[in-house]
Amino acid sequence: MIAKPADTKTRILDAAEKLFGKSGFDATSLRDITAEADVNLAAVNYHFQSKESLIDSVIARRIEPVNLKRLAMLESAGPNPNLEQILIAFMAPVLNQQDLSGAIELMARIFATPDMFVTRLFKTHFTAIVERFSEAIGKTLPELSRTEILWRLHFTGGAMAHVLARSHLLPQMMPGFPELPDRQTVLARLVTYAAAGFRATEGF
Amino acid sequence: MIAKPADTKTRILDAAEKLFGKSGFDATSLRDITAEADVNLAAVNYHFQSKESLIDSVIARRIEPVNLKRLAMLESAGPNPNLEQILIAFMAPVLNQQDLSGAIELMARIFATPDMFVTRLFKTHFTAIVERFSEAIGKTLPELSRTEILWRLHFTGGAMAHVLARSHLLPQMMPGFPELPDRQTVLARLVTYAAAGFRATEGF
DNA sequence: GTCTATAGGTTGATAGAC
DNA sequence: GTCTATCAACCTATAGAC
Numbered sequence: 390m391i392a393k394p395a396d397t398k399t400r401i402l403d404a405a406e407k408l409f410g411k412s413g414f415d416a417t418s419l420r421d422i423t424a425e426a427d428v429n430l431a432a433v434n435y436h437f438q439s440k441e442s443l444i445d446s447v448i449a450r451r452i453e454p455v456n457l458k459r460l461a462m463l464e465s466a467g468p469n470p471n472l473e474q475i476l477i478a479f480m481a482p483v484l485n486q487q488d489l490s491g492a493i494e495l496m497a498r499i500f501a502t503p504d505m506f507v508t509r510l511f512k513t514h515f516t517a518i519v520e521r522f523s524e525a526i527g528k529t530l531p532e533l534s535r536t537e538i539l540w541r542l543h544f545t546g547g548a549m550a551h552v553l554a555r556s557h558l559l560p561q562m563m564p565g566f567p568e569l570p571d572r573q574t575v576l577a578r579l580v581t582y583a584a585a586g587f588r589a590t591e592g593f
Numbered sequence: 594m595i596a597k598p599a600d601t602k603t604r605i606l607d608a609a610e611k612l613f614g615k616s617g618f619d620a621t622s623l624r625d626i627t628a629e630a631d632v633n634l635a636a637v638n639y640h641f642q643s644k645e646s647l648i649d650s651v652i653a654r655r656i657e658p659v660n661l662k663r664l665a666m667l668e669s670a671g672p673n674p675n676l677e678q679i680l681i682a683f684m685a686p687v688l689n690q691q692d693l694s695g696a697i698e699l700m701a702r703i704f705a706t707p708d709m710f711v712t713r714l715f716k717t718h719f720t721a722i723v724e725r726f727s728e729a730i731g732k733t734l735p736e737l738s739r740t741e742i743l744w745r746l747h748f749t750g751g752a753m754a755h756v757l758a759r760s761h762l763l764p765q766m767m768p769g770f771p772e773l774p775d776r777q778t779v780l781a782r783l784v785t786y787a788a789a790g791f792r793a794t795e796g797f
Numbered sequence: 798g799t800c801t802a803t804a805g806g807t808t809g810a811t812a813g814a815c
Numbered sequence: 816g817t818c819t820a821t822c823a824a825c826c827t828a829t830a831g832a833c
Binding site: 418419420430431433434439 | 807808809810811
């Protein structure tokens with residue numbers, strides 16, 4: 390492995406990702422980022438024009454590969470994937486991604502931030518995913534209405550986002566809670582829970 | 594109904610709640626708050642000492658009544674509540690609260706903000722609730738391990754938080770998604786989903 | 798309790814030299 | 816492309832008059 394001397398633009402993206410994930414978009418200043426990246430302050434505006442545009446770039450760089458992976462996993466499960474395969478394709482690329490420079494914490498922020506400009510990105514990047522996955526689920530659960538499927542996907546996304554953002558404090562919140570298991574175990578628990586939720590009889 | 598002339602302290606709390614919910618804690622300045630509340634800037638520091646202490650007060654004012662309501666609903670379901678009753682007691686007080694000055698949006702922020710000082714409040718206000726509800730669930734689902742119950746409560750809290758934070762954009766995210774139903778309908782959907790998730794056989 | 802005034806520091810963004 | 820220097824605006828917090 391050759392240590393790549395990352396160029397300025399990449400260094401800024403890496404530093405911004407790390408700090409946005411740790412402290413949020415508002416609380417992270419451009420000066421924090423340039424200090425972390427060890428580049429000049431003016432370089433941010435030269436390469437990204439504005440802070441908001443930098444946020445756009447940081448988010449898109451991580452989300453797009455994840456979404457491609459989701460679609461690829463769904464494809465590779467064949468023309469008639471079962472519910473568990475679908476849910477794993479939906480969640481594994483998010484939960485299992487490499488946390489090189491804080492990608493997981495960043496993703497937790499994106500899911501959890503209701504601010505308008507993040508919401509806009511949410512729409513941009515997730516609409517096609519929701520469309521594709523809700524269609525696949527509809528094929529395995531034809532008795533569910535499309536509306537119900539979308540709601541349950543909404544619930545499932547919420548559970549997944551919460552796992553990203555807060556799982557690390559389960560042990561300290563609950564006395565006697567065991568060590569955090571590895572990601573595969575968490576994913577398995579989540580898939581079991583969500584699959585049962587999807588299979589519930591509609592209307593209660 | 595007599596229109597109460599709220600005192601300065603209450604006006605600040607109301608304005609802060611509204612703006613924290615709308616824009617987040619970092620993006621809301623004390624000047625934003627005092628302008629909204631139509632009080633003097635210095636009044637904030639007089640009544641609350643610091644911004645962080647104001648945030649504490651704003652959050653505690655809304656969370657504590659909700660948690661009392663949760664415990665009361667669980668009590669009133671009798672000594673052996675079924676799973677649905679437990680889940681309704683857990684979620685209804687959060688989802689159905691009056692959104693007078695932005696309480697629901699504030700609650701969404703609290704659940705969704707992974708910052709340390711919010712996490713600390715999370716522990717302060719929710720540990721007892723989790724303890725009580727996980728115990729009640731354990732009585733109805735004795736075959737589940739305590740660890741599994743805590744994980745599934747974690748997932749359920751995530752789904753609920755996501756409903757608070759993002760449900761309003763389901764219609765615009767999905768072409769053909771119908772109008773948002775009333776809160777009771779959303780709650781019923783969520784309870785159906787979560788109850789099935791809890792009843793899943795452990796270990797898959 | 799409420800106000801004005803201000804201290805002391807940070808912010809995003811840019812102009813202009815190299 | 817990268818730097819220094821700087822602007823104008825904003826921030827939290829406090830001192831001190833009333």
